[in-house]
Amino acid sequence: MKNVQLHNIHKALNAKMLAFAGYNMPIQYEGVNAEHTTVRESVGVFDVSHMGEFLIEGPDALNLIQKVTTNDASKLKIGDAQYSCLPNDNGGIVDDLLVYRIKEDTYLLVVNASNIEKDWNWIRSKNDNNAVLKNLSDEYSLLAIQGPKAIEAMQSLTSIDLSEIKFYTFKIGDFAGIENVIISATGYTGSGGFEIYCKNSEVEQIWTKVFKAGADFDIKPIGLAARDTLRLEMGYCLYGNDIDDTTSPLEAGLGWITKLNKTFTNFEFFKTQKENGIQKKLVGFELVDKGVPRGGYEIVDSEGNNLGNVTSGTMGPTVKRGIGMGYVPTEFSSVESEIYIKVRKRLLKAKVVKTPFYKG
Template sequence: MKNLALTASHEALGAKMVPFAGFNMPVQYEGVNIEHETVRKSVGVFDVSHMGEFLIEGEQALELIQKVSSNDASKLSIGKAQYSCLPNETGGIVDDLIIYRIKEHTYLLVVNASNIEKDWNWIQSKNDIGAKMRNISDDYSLLAIQGPKAIEAMQSLTDEDLSSIKFYNFVVGNFAGIEHVIISATGYTGSGGFEIYCKNSEVKQIWDKVFEAGANYNIKPIGLAARDTLRLEMGYCLYGNDIDDTTSPIEAGLGWITKFTKDFTNSQALKVEKEQGPKRNLIAFELDERGIPRQGYDIVDDKGNVIGNVTSGTMSPSLGKGIGLGYVPRACSAVGSKINIQIRKNAVSATVVKLPFL
């Protein structure tokens, strides 16, 4: 089990630490609902240093990225980022990721912690063109400072104008007394804010100064549990739950990051699937009555036939009702459709809704 550079800081704050993707991670501090509300109304800080970072460099860097990713990375200018996925050759997804264009021939790929080795091996297996690859995951930390007060609370720590960094853009600048930090607006909560990429040796200084600067804004450390409820309210997919090696980006509602203006792994089959329509779709639903949908629960029709399963579910802290995502046949996926979630012995009525929930 790997520790984060800030593990001692989390333990000192009373974090409940749990194993997650091979790392010892803070799952919560005060409690999920309190931490969730902090991010929705003020500002909270996540240590997500378990995420993986690869540098792809050289004149062949873009060619390799175009070959392995579904989105069109040729559209990226320096200072811009892009959400994408790595399709496999059987219709599924190796991983989802964010691609940053750092310099003309330098790209940063940020991947899920549980898939670092898998993704590295996959991309490397496709690199027959000589692009330079570096796995810097073990050397870098990542803090997500999220919430509507994030910019106001953190502006004193940098010369960069935080309010001018648009969604899916970034700058490389000074932050909390550290030079050459990536300040990125690619949040996973839907509440605004930004992320800080720095070296492990720098993260303690940044963490401490962030909490000093945010003291008047009720800043709090936030764990993985609230990160999950926050992202689910926005309908953001989580790898291993809502997307995996068996789910296609088309059926997962990720057609918008699947660009057929270029060739990439399995692009022809995915193009056919998009043209013909997928057999099933990832839907969002709200329970019509009390209950909490959990991952793995069956989705059933009005006759009790199993038609799908819940991939993510929770009691929404913001809405006070059960919400979730799951796969159902296309015929059952239209907004407004009625389905049922099998919660123990009860088939609880639910309605298919449009994302985001909030």
């Protein structure tokens, strides 16, 4: 198991540490609901340094990215970020990721921790354009400072006007006494804030100054368990749960990042799938009956016939109801469609709803 750079700090804060994607990670500190509420109402800090970072450079960098991702990276200006995914040869998803345009011919790809090696090998296998690839995953740390008070709490640490960093853009500059830090606004919580990419040798100084600057705003460390409930209230996909090697981005509601006006890996499959129509669809649902849906629970119709399975589910700490996502046949995917969640021998009534569950 690998340790993130701040491992000893998390231990000193009495974090509950668990293995996640090959890393010892802080899952919670004072409790999921309390940490979730901190991010919704004030400001919290996640250490997500287990994420992977690949640098792609050179005149052929864009060509490679266009070939391996579904979204159109040619639209990116320097300082823009983009959500995208890596399609595989079988109609599924290798991973979902973020693409940052750093310079004219320099891009940063941020991938999921559990897929670092798989993604790296996949992208390299497609690199017949001679783009220069560098795997920086073990050299960089990543902090996500999230919540409605994040900008106000952190502004004293940088000369950059944080309010000017719009959603899915970033700036590179000074932060907490460190130069050349990437400050981006690509949050996964739905409560605003930004992310800090820095070298491992710099992250402890940044962590310390972040908590000092945020002291008057009741800043707290937040674990991955609350990160999961926050992203689920927003209806954001989690790789390995809601999307994987077998799920099509069109089925997952990610048609908006699947640009069929360009060619990419397995492009013809997705084009045909869109033309013919998908057979199943990822939907959000909320329980009508009392209960808590969990990943793996069966989704059935009123007669008890199997429709699919819950891919993510929880009791939403902010929305105060049982919520979840799962794949169902398209005829059950319309808003207000009645479905049931099988919890042991009970069938709990639920309805399909439009996400996000949390409206902010």
